[in-house]
Amino acid sequence: MKKLDHEERYLLKNFGTSPSRRTILKSLLLAGVGTVAATRFAEVLAAETEAEVSKLTILSQPGILPTLCNEISTPAAKKLAPNLTVEVIDSNNATSYPRMLAQKSRPVISGAMINDYFAQRGIADDMWEKFDPEIMTYRDTVPEVVMTPGGFGIPFLISPYGIMYNPDKVEKPKSWLDLFKPDYEGRVSMWDAYFDAYVMAAVASGKGPNVAEGIKAWAPHKQNIGAWVSSPIVEEDLVHRGEVWLAPHWGAWAELARSQGKNVAFTIPEEGAVQWACHMQLCKGFDKGTSRLTQAYMNTWLSEDFQLAAIKRGFFSPVNKTVVIPESDRQAGIVTVDEAVAKLIRPDFAEIGSQLPKYKALIDRTLKA
The missing domain is CATH 3.40.190.10 (Periplasmic binding protein-like II)
Structure with missing residues (x-):
């Protein structure tokens, strides 16, 4: 059986499929099918990875947000993967982030609600992946001025x-x-x-x-x-x-x-x-199927249903600029995203x-x- 050349090793290393499918892909390459045919086969494998994901573990900020995840986001994800189990962990970042960092080589949490400070700490610690704009369909509803500094993460509540x-x-x-x-x-x-x-x-x-x-x-x-x-x-x-x-x-x-x-x-x-913001972060270290489902899960956090529920039941302020705060829900602690841009202070969170x-x-x- 032949040895893999550089191009074949690169394909095997970088194609984010599951370990069992990677073994199949390696066998094909060793058998000499060629990188063109193997790439086509690998694309088919990747397209099926979401169906094989059995569990997502999501970190939530405390309060009403775990309930909203279980009521809104989990059912949406299960439509994509009916056998999926979602565990929502309720913990503040000061407690949870050090644990995530300690588990970096074998991560458990694939998606997380992260505050301003730890969003920046995570960039320095190489904890985050960038989002796929094709999956994050609500990304364009967030004004650029309130976007997470540093290019990783998306704010979804303030x-x-x-x-x-x-x-x-x-x-x-x-x-x-x-x-x-x-x-x-x-x-x-x-x-x-x-x-x-x-x-x-x-x-x-x-x-x-x-x-x-x-x-x-x-x-x-x-x-x-x-x-x-x-x-x-x-x-x-x-x-x-x-x-x-x-x-x-x-x-x-x-x-x-x-x-x-x-x-x-x-x-x-x-x-x-x-301006305190809750940012969604996609965690490194997961296969393509888990990553895609995690992004689809977190994309719901910017949906009108989730944003309105967060206003009504958690008194959060929306980031989705198309969401209108009902007059009956206006309180001193709730601001529109335009008011946030005009009035709230955004210090140097990276520093x-x-x-x-x-x-x-x-x-x-x-x-x-």
Whole structure:
């Protein structure tokens, strides 16, 4: 049996079919059928790979989004592959991304909801594949200005990161600098591993959207920080109970908490708010069939059905520019994509994502020591 030449080895290496089919393809090449005939056969194999995919594992942000995946996206994917099983993992990125990175050589999650910072970290860590525009049919509904920086990923929902507060304890904040008021000593909760509040402290202090400057701006007022949190739900409960009165927070999660009966309100101060985005990312390391089905699955996240459900049930803001927010669903924490483009701040997420440990250490030294 002959040895494979360079062209044949290239075909075998780069044609993304399943291991069993790759074995068939190799046998044909070794038998001397030629690369032209083998390529045609390989194309037939690839066209059938979706039907052979038995399972997708998808990472979702917490809250209502796993439910929307199971109700809208999974049935759509099963129409393409009736025997498909979809596991939707509910986890925040701070917990899930390190696990994904550790599993990079043998990945489990093929598609993921990723926040702004880890979207950029993933580019540096070579975690993502680029999307196929022929599969991502809703891609053109997303304005270019809000697209994921760096060329990998597509945003599908956004939320303003403003201030949540207890309306029985304080008046609606007008400025991010209100968090520095002496009357609020011990009454503000903050994150030490999420940095948008520091971006806005810097903006309000005239320093521009700079995390380090925002941490410095907080230093003279650190006595106001009464709780360090790492969970949106915990923070909402603290504000609801009046243990803290104000908290930089996501509009979507604040409005959801309010709808559940918690005594919280949300506002965008006069200096604006950070545009938090949830990005879909296609993970590296999977065969063509899994990759194609994963993209088809995530494409539904930009559909009108998914976007409207996310507005109504999760208080997220849409990215699909053709989706109209019903007047009955307008809340302080929901903005149109045009309002997001005009009013929300998009800091240098690539820079911030590359400096996460540095900024965490700076907070520890400056505000927690």
